[in-house]
Amino acid sequence: MRAEIVTIGTELLLGQVVDTNSAYLARKLGQLGYDTYFRQTVGDNHRRAVLAVSLAMERADVVIVSGGLGPTEDDVTRDVVAAAVGVPLEESEEALAQVTAYFERVGRPMRPSQRRQALVPRGARVIPDPVGTAPGFVWEGADRAVVALPGVPGELKAMMESWVGPYLAERARSRGQAGVIVSRLLHFVGIGEADLEQALLDLLHGRANPTLATYAGTGQVSVRITARAADKATARGMIEPVEQEVRARVGAYCYGFDDETLEAVVVRGLARRGWKLAVAESCTGGLVGDRLTNVPGASEVLLEDVVAYSNEAKQRRLGVEAALIREHGAVSEACARAMAEGVRRSAGADVGLAITGIAGPGGGSPEKPVGLVYMAVATPAGTVAERHRFGGDRLHIKARAATAGLALLRRCLLEAG
Amino acid sequence: MRAEIVTIGTELLLGQVVDTNSAYLARKLGQLGYDTYFRQTVGDNHRRAVLAVSLAMERADVVIVSGGLGPTEDDVTRDVVAAAVGVPLEESEEALAQVTAYFERVGRPMRPSQRRQALVPRGARVIPDPVGTAPGFVWEGADRAVVALPGVPGELKAMMESWVGPYLAERARSRGQAGVIVSRLLHFVGIGEADLEQALLDLLHGRANPTLATYAGTGQVSVRITARAADKATARGMIEPVEQEVRARVGAYCYGFDDETLEAVVVRGLARRGWKLAVAESCTGGLVGDRLTNVPGASEVLLEDVVAYSNEAKQRRLGVEAALIREHGAVSEACARAMAEGVRRSAGADVGLAITGIAGPGGGSPEKPVGLVYMAVATPAGTVAERHRFGGDRLHIKARAATAGLALLRRCLLEAG
Known part of the structure; x- marks a missing residue:
């Protein structure tokens, strides 16, 4: 299964905010066994966002759109997804109930503009937002799905963990394409990227699964071993011998793994x-x-x-x-x-x-x-x-x-x- | 003038590294008067990277590609740009001299693979890398330019500041499109974003040019005043009275301007x-x-x-x-x-x-x-x-x-x- 991430927000496009959602979403998608080949970012512009979502729908089975679900006129994502999939927007009773409940919970009055947040493309399923005011939604076509999530990192993560992750896993399973992608990172100091690559040349090339890649940081280099398999245990079993081989050759320079600093x-x-x-x-x-x-x-x-x-x-x-x-x-x-x-x-x-x-x-x-x-x-x-x-x-x-x-x-x- | 950023790197696409270069590049492009409407990220994959760069060339006057200029087989950017613009790769004497000089300076032997870093699309100009081993390049067509920069943030920034920024400013000028976007940043400590916004409410809303926006940092807040005009002096003249008004209201909390820390x-x-x-x-x-x-x-x-x-x-x-x-x-x-x-x-x-x-x-x-x-x-x-x-x-x-x-x-x- 292929996924593509589209982030919408002028503040992202202009660099006023660093896009950390994309990295989070990409890691989650990988863990769920989805391949990601492209990522796009556009501003709060209806026409260009429709172009980006439409392009993503041409090449991916699932498109994840993040940002632009707030209550203001700038928040174009509902209209954009509706236009890209070709259905009108409709008010969802379920979404309206959630928005209303949020304002009751925090004891603030709901502004008329906030009612916009209850609009979804006709036929879309509502994704509850356990944290904030912006419900997300999934529009499902015969062989394509578009998931829309808010841009606030805390809300996006909460919805991804509680609803979208299980949904995507089930979607892959029901299509007989369940699987996981597991990555193992090895971090090195005291050896340059070129020397590391030289030592691992035969492992780096011509491997389809698991794959190896090197990348350079400030004064350090990392090797990523990535395996695709039906489940985590199998993927880890495929990574293990490759990791052992890497460590046998350049283990003296290896200081840590994965998130270790x-x-x-x-x-x-x-x-x-x-x-x-x-x-x-x-x-x-x-x-x-x-x-x-x-x-x-x-x-x-x-x-x-x-x-x-x-x-x-x-x-x-x-x-x-x-x-x-x-x-x-x-x-x-x-x-x-x-x-x-x-x-x-x-x-x-x-x-x-x-x-x-x-x-x-x-x-x-x-x-x-x-x-x-x-x-x-x-x-x-x-x-x-x-x-x-x-x-x-x-x-x-x-x-x-x-x-x-x-x-x-x-x-x-x-x-x- | 329109610019588009394409970042290349599987580690970015898979979310193992957060893409901070894009935000930096987008800010610089804005300061140089370039509009950015789209951003794309692809992995270290030749075919898909060529698709992304080609699409960017269709819709932007200048394409900035970052990442994939290292010495390894994974580093596809040279080949990708050559394929997208339709010229072969050639070894550049200038680039080779720079790579060689780097290794002499640091007193390490140069590996044969590092010679790849001297390849550029035929006719491209070499951008010196004052920091690392990876020279960048600019390929210039009649109405399009593609700039390739390394993905290591320190190298990218050094090259952008010393060479690419002045180059892009001159390119816009020589095309009579030397419209500029000038931003003035005012930095504040000791006042929260909400209080700052409250004090500047009438200035923040309903202004088209210059615009005002507030940004919260870690323990500090900034106000950005942005003007678009034909030249810097005019833009600064538009910013000046707004800045005076801001400082009259909250100047006591203002510690600095622009890049000042x-x-x-x-x-x-x-x-x-x-x-x-x-x-x-x-x-x-x-x-x-x-x-x-x-x-x-x-x-x-x-x-x-x-x-x-x-x-x-x-x-x-x-x-x-x-x-x-x-x-x-x-x-x-x-x-x-x-x-x-x-x-x-x-x-x-x-x-x-x-x-x-x-x-x-x-x-x-x-x-x-x-x-x-x-x-x-x-x-x-x-x-x-x-x-x-x-x-x-x-x-x-x-x-x-x-x-x-x-x-x-x-x-x-x-x-x-």
């Missing part, structure tokens, strides 16, 4: 060893601490993070000797080592992580250009250091450096056993 | 006074330091940032007395004040900013619930403190707290004259 893996690794961490940041300016403390429970493992931007702070807070900075400079392997050891010692931590570099745009020189970053991790087993040279602008260099620092820390935790 | 305003305010800042963070975990150091030149004003996550660190690094923490708790106005004064004193700074709170999901209690955050700013004139109660999840609370802390600092700088 590098910082969550690091926090978990520290917690498992009962180790406390202290961080000393220079060019990353607090980004490492910010990322670590995005992980719930980070307070169990992170004692402190000293953003020692000035040389004076590196000396006073971290005990880096003035002579060392004079001799090697603040951006040097020696300084990174001294910072990692200094923060570990002064915080009474088991592990110290330090990053020092030049994020730019100013401050670079021929010997120490913008993008040069040193990092070090001090553990009971000793101190290791790395030198990196990152491209890009200030924010990009900060992000790459933070990721590389967390990756080095992860490696040291692994080696510590 | 709150952290940039704070860094500038400190620099103007020749003041040095030291920060002490607890629940924000480094986010304030990260945001401040995103501003080029932050090193001139930020001495250090101590992320004192543990009580022990608050005592040792910031000189907060153990008795104070015992009596009031680490999340208290007294502790926020002591942290701000302590970090100011120990760092030898002119100003100290401190934030302490409960980001959740754990750690809350009936008296001190998740979302409770205290912040304080210590200056030569004394110390001021604020209590906040934020809703939302851990990341949202961190973000709101960091914004409120920077807003408090800004207000103290203003009051210091």
Whole structure:
């Protein structure tokens, strides 16, 4: 079964709002075994929205339209779907009862304009909105269905989970096309996309099911293994041997799976060893601490993070000797080592992580250009250091450096056993 | 002039990555005076991507394609654009030189597969990638142009700002269609969206040109005034009186304009006074330091940032007395004040900013619930403190707290004259 998503909303089209509904809908459709090949976004314009929905109906079995179900004149979706499927709009008693009930529940008067929300294309089934005021609907033709959902993410998700998901699963089943698509994501640091692809070349090509693909993030790369099968267990069984093969080849660089972040893996690794961490940041300016403390429970493992931007702070807070900075400079392997050891010692931590570099745009020189970053991790087993040279602008260099620092820390935790 | 965005990437289509590039591109196109009516997303599939690009070329003067320019077999965009415009691919010396230079700069060997990145449709102009390895290109026909950019957001933005933006402006100008859309953004903290809307109600409705709209961000609200005119000066002249009226009503909450961030305003305010800042963070975990150091030149004003996550660190690094923490708790106005004064004193700074709170999901209690955050700013004139109660999840609370802390600092700088 093929599905296509059409999102309607001028605020999406003009980029004033990032379209997160599409990603959510696409994931749900995949889990339900629907293939998605195209996605379209149009503004609150009747003619162009009809074009988009009609095109989607030509190439998909199910069209999901999101947005434009509110009470205002801008909300064109009811008229658009009615025009695209060729039936008039009619007031639905069921939808009207739901809209009325909503206003009774919240104790606000219902405006006359809100009565528009009870209109649906003739013959459409009403989808209850358990959260807000905008009922959705499904129009069903002989071999096509159009599902209309509100654009407010909370309402869309509630309706998708409670009604549309089961409906789509049943629709696929009743057509003998039940199935699921399961994806497994593997996340890598310390290896480039090209090297990863080289190592997996034979797996990446010529496979129909499961399929493999790589994609690059900021300082990291991911591999996606996707299987299609009659049910989840079968799909997982197909993914398993491929995942094992990938991990046998490049597992050393793999830090996590699916929704796992590098910082969550690091926090978990520290917690498992009962180790406390202290961080000393220079060019990353607090980004490492910010990322670590995005992980719930980070307070169990992170004692402190000293953003020692000035040389004076590196000396006073971290005990880096003035002579060392004079001799090697603040951006040097020696300084990174001294910072990692200094923060570990002064915080009474088991592990110290330090990053020092030049994020730019100013401050670079021929010997120490913008993008040069040193990092070090001090553990009971000793101190290791790395030198990196990152491209890009200030924010990009900060992000790459933070990721590389967390990756080095992860490696040291692994080696510590 | 009409533009259409086509994003290419299976990870976008399947919802594994949220498409933020589209929103960015749409905003930039609007600022350049281009109308956008449709947006399409397709996977890494040659045939379907050619369909999408061809459809976009039928209805737009400029098609922006993003994604699929990497070195791997999945990266179909070069072939897709060549097929859609009907010319063969050729290796570009200029692109090859750029790819080669990138690998020399970062000191890594170039793989044979990376040479693919030097292929462009015959006759296309190469767009330098100042950040990564993937040059983009522009193919220009008599009345159509197709711009191909990488999907990595940092690379896409860098190329859009440095090359594609000026190119598109010139293209519109050379066709006598140099109509512009100029937007003026005013950013506010300390006032909610509903209150802002109430204050500007008559300005927000019934205006065709310029238009006004409000947007809620995380802990801040923006007003966008947008004018369409033949040239920038005329558009700005239309915006000016509306902006004056907005500022006359709610100017006290306005911290900045257009691309200005709150952290940039704070860094500038400190620099103007020749003041040095030291920060002490607890629940924000480094986010304030990260945001401040995103501003080029932050090193001139930020001495250090101590992320004192543990009580022990608050005592040792910031000189907060153990008795104070015992009596009031680490999340208290007294502790926020002591942290701000302590970090100011120990760092030898002119100003100290401190934030302490409960980001959740754990750690809350009936008296001190998740979302409770205290912040304080210590200056030569004394110390001021604020209590906040934020809703939302851990990341949202961190973000709101960091914004409120920077807003408090800004207000103290203003009051210091």
